[in-house]
Amino acid sequence: MKNFILILVLFLTINSISAQTDSLQPEQSAPSFWSSASDALQWRGYFMAETRFNVYEKNKSFNWQEYRLSLTPEIKVGNKSRFYAEIWARSLRFPHVDNYLSLSDKTMVSPLDIDLREAYFDVYDFIIPGLDLKVGRQRNAWGTADKLNPTDNLNPYDLEDIWDFGRHLASNGISLSYYVSDFTLSTVLIPVFNPSLAPDASLISLIMPEVDFPETTIFNNNLMYLKYRQIKDSLILPERTLENSVYGFRIEKPFGVFNTSVSYMTGKDFLPAPFKTQIVPAVIQTDTITIDVHSDLTFSKLQVIGADFAGSVFNLGVWAEAGLFIPEKVTNKTQMQLMGITLMEQDSIVIDDKPYIKYVGGLDYTFSNGSYLNFQYMHGFFHERRLDLHNYMILAFDIPLFNSKLKIAPCNSFIQFKDFNSIKDDYAFVVMSELNYLGTDNLRISLGSRIIEGKGKSNFGKLKNHDTVYLKFNYSF
Amino acid sequence: MNKNVFKIFVLLFAMFCWQNLNAQGNAVQILEKVDDVMNAAHDQEVTVRISIFDRRGNESVRELSMIQKGSDKRMIKFLSPADQKGIAFLSLPNDNLTMYMPAFGRTRKVAGHVRNSKFAGTDYTYEDMEAKRYLDKYNPRLLGADDEAYKLELIPKDLEKSEYSKIHVTVRKSNFYPLIVEYFDKRGTAAKKLTSSDIRKIGEYYIAYRTTMEDLRSGTKTIMQITNVRFDGNLSDDLFTERYLTR
Numbered sequence: 155m156k157n158f159i160l161i162l163v164l165f166l167t168i169n170s171i172s173a174q175t176d177s178l179q180p181e182q183s184a185p186s187f188w189s190s191a192s193d194a195l196q197w198r199g200y201f202m203a204e205t206r207f208n209v210y211e212k213n214k215s216f217n218w219q220e221y222r223l224s225l226t227p228e229i230k231v232g233n234k235s236r237f238y239a240e241i242w243a244r245s246l247r248f249p250h251v252d253n254y255l256s257l258s259d260k261t262m263v264s265p266l267d268i269d270l271r272e273a274y275f276d277v278y279d280f281i282i283p284g285l286d287l288k289v290g291r292q293r294n295a296w297g298t299a300d301k302l303n304p305t306d307n308l309n310p311y312d313l314e315d316i317w318d319f320g321r322h323l324a325s326n327g328i329s330l331s332y333y334v335s336d337f338t339l340s341t342v343l344i345p346v347f348n349p350s351l352a353p354d355a356s357l358i359s360l361i362m363p364e365v366d367f368p369e370t371t372i373f374n375n376n377l378m379y380l381k382y383r384q385i386k387d388s389l390i391l392p393e394r395t396l397e398n399s400v401y402g403f404r405i406e407k408p409f410g411v412f413n414t415s416v417s418y419m420t421g422k423d424f425l426p427a428p429f430k431t432q433i434v435p436a437v438i439q440t441d442t443i444t445i446d447v448h449s450d451l452t453f454s455k456l457q458v459i460g461a462d463f464a465g466s467v468f469n470l471g472v473w474a475e476a477g478l479f480i481p482e483k484v485t486n487k488t489q490m491q492l493m494g495i496t497l498m499e500q501d502s503i504v505i506d507d508k509p510y511i512k513y514v515g516g517l518d519y520t521f522s523n524g525s526y527l528n529f530q531y532m533h534g535f536f537h538e539r540r541l542d543l544h545n546y547m548i549l550a551f552d553i554p555l556f557n558s559k560l561k562i563a564p565c566n567s568f569i570q571f572k573d574f575n576s577i578k579d580d581y582a583f584v585v586m587s588e589l590n591y592l593g594t595d596n597l598r599i600s601l602g603s604r605i606i607e608g609k610g611k612s613n614f615g616k617l618k619n620h621d622t623v624y625l626k627f628n629y630s631f
Numbered sequence: 632m633n634k635n636v637f638k639i640f641v642l643l644f645a646m647f648c649w650q651n652l653n654a655q656g657n658a659v660q661i662l663e664k665v666d667d668v669m670n671a672a673h674d675q676e677v678t679v680r681i682s683i684f685d686r687r688g689n690e691s692v693r694e695l696s697m698i699q700k701g702s703d704k705r706m707i708k709f710l711s712p713a714d715q716k717g718i719a720f721l722s723l724p725n726d727n728l729t730m731y732m733p734a735f736g737r738t739r740k741v742a743g744h745v746r747n748s749k750f751a752g753t754d755y756t757y758e759d760m761e762a763k764r765y766l767d768k769y770n771p772r773l774l775g776a777d778d779e780a781y782k783l784e785l786i787p788k789d790l791e792k793s794e795y796s797k798i799h800v801t802v803r804k805s806n807f808y809p810l811i812v813e814y815f816d817k818r819g820t821a822a823k824k825l826t827s828s829d830i831r832k833i834g835e836y837y838i839a840y841r842t843t844m845e846d847l848r849s850g851t852k853t854i855m856q857i858t859n860v861r862f863d864g865n866l867s868d869d870l871f872t873e874r875y876l877t878r
Contacts, residue, residue: 198713198716200713200714230878236878276878278878286874293736295735295736295737298737298739301735331874333872333874338873338874408727408740408873410725410727411726411727411740411742412740413738413739413740464739464740465740465742466740466741466742466743466744468743469742469743469744470742470743470744471739471740471742471744471745472742518742518744519742519744520744520745520747520748521744522747522794524748524749557685557686557849557851558749558752595691595692595712595714596712596713596714598714630712630713630714631713
């Protein structure tokens with residue numbers, strides 16, 4: 155909340171300066187109905203309640219419970235500036251008491267968190283006409299594809315709910331947009347890198363790269379089996395220097411019925427990589443060594459050059475987006491020592507510096523009865539790197555019923571595979587059916603299910619024991 | 632005898648052609664006047680209360696604000712209900728329609744397939760809501776006239792793009808304001824009917840404070856009631872841009 159107050163004070167100060175400069179400029183015409191209605195502080199928001207139940211036969215239990223109150227205060231001062239924030243007050247998941255005393259701890263019995271999702275102010279025509287300034291905790295959504303955007307890399311990912319594709323955290327930063335002719339030039343600076351938010355412990359394996367630890371080693375000329383007792387890591391955040399800041403720029407231009415853009419950003423990889431690993435033998439038996447492993451992880455540098463377009467061809471909505479990822483090489487130095495003697499030492503490349511491309515292409519169509527079809531093909535999920543890029547085919551199909559009071563999505567689904575030739579052995583297939591009730595203004599009730607099948611090393615295949623049904627209420631005000 | 636018959640035939644044919652050409656010319660002139668009346672203001676700004684009635688008569692309400700400059704630039708922004716507030720559309724010449732969804736923080740060009748779908752649950756389509764001059768989009772033909780009104784038939788110039796095969800427009804003779812617009816689907820069946828009422832003269836301009844769009848197939852209807860209007864507020868061209876759409 156400190157950030158929120160700071161941004162509000164800064165907003166009011168700049169606003170007063172901006173108001174003084176306004177008085178020197180000729181009055182610009184603006185729609186009076188819009189601006190007069192918004193001079194005062196306006197509050198909007200929604201309340202969302204969602205419960206999920208794991209229906210996998212060996213694991214039947216509630217696995218998600220979220221009650222979220224989202225509040226969005228907004229002030230528009232004339233047509234010159236605007237303050238906006240989004241605050242979540244949430245009761246997320248379940249009580250996590252682990253001893254008798256913790257029953258007296260409200261944060262453990264009934265966990266509640268306040269999350270400042272965004273808080274920023276805009277100043278329009280800042281210094282020169284056509285230049286817009288945005289300062290504060292902000293989300294800079296780049297790319298034109300539908301939720302899955304390989305060029306959207308400025309803000310860290312928010313993977314708390316892995317089924318809410320494309321959700322990002324906002325970042326504390328500053329951005330400028332300059333509108334000249336048909337062009338929009340944008341630049342964003344996020345001074346301090348912020349890592350992504352991972353899913354909770356039960357699902358974090360979904361985004362963790364698999365590490366193959368050796369199973370044997372030679373000790374005193376004997377073949378010894380390795381037994382891992384403890385695997386720990388230390389995460390080292392990049393220093394808070396300008397060198398480690400995240401920044402980027404983007405040029406947008408419409409061509410007829412197409413929006414196009416090219417972009418460049420430099421920042422950090424979303425996932426940490428190990429650069430130093432210590433293996434310490436704890437117990438040595440005749441043919442087995444029990445060992446502890448400790449890895450130091452850091453976030454390596456990443457640059458992304460992006461391009462995208464979205465528009466219409468033969469009545470179909472079409473879009474494509476691609477990012478050329480240029481990573482920094484990360485080498486992991488592994489050492490195994492016993493009583494000061496180095497038993498093993500090896501360097502292995504964790505991230506190579508060869509560039510690779512992630513891309514997505516899609517189309518959508520609305521039928522005359524209002525049914526909506528959306529198909530996307532994606533190469534490379536956000537956390538995947540060069541050697542681990544998978545392919546995803548994603549289908550969504552909504553059918554409105556009873557004058558759109560009900561919407562049914564019977565076969566929303568996606569399939570993940572690495573190589574089409576080996577799809578039988580390495581795939582994930584997820585079907586996400588949903589029934590939505592929209593009969594009352596501002597209210598949406600969703601009943602849905604996710605059935606997951608998988609084989610091999612596919613990320614989503616790891617969730618095959620997480621078949622889920624859910625019920626969600628959302629009321630906007 | 633034969634020569635006379637031939638002369639009469641030629642004369643009748645010439646009269647028929649003249650009358651037809653004249654009617655065609657009249658139709659163009661009438662539609663031109665309709666366009667002039669509908670787009671007379673240099674710019675306009677209106678707020679509208681939209682009541683949507685299902686076939687059982689249940690009502691749901693929306694409120695939107697619209698600005699228009701000339702005959703081909705229009706922006707619409709939803710003010711209510713809460714779950715639609717901030718959704719905005721920008722209509723520019725050459726079928727250039729852009730949508731802004733605040734939840735995604737992105738603008739997107741509206742593809743052709745969306746133009747013929749319902750606009751925000753109303754009985755209007757995106758095509759109906761576009762800023763346009765009829766004469767740019769349709770070829771008119773005069774169907775008839777009585778003491779009070781002309782009746783025109785409009786055929787879309789680009790049948791591929793339009794969801795309609797034809798439109799019948801009843802135009803009031805006294806002020807060239809369209810009173811009734813009947814839309815026919817591709818099979819030639821009457822699909823929708825738009826009725827304008829409570830037509831007022833504000834300064835030099837006519838405007839219908841109440842328009843009712845009936846879907847003749849589903850039995851639903853949408854009433855748009857103007858709650859506020861302002862003409863010639865000297866709106867800046869900068870407002871009709873994606874930059875402003877997102878604010």
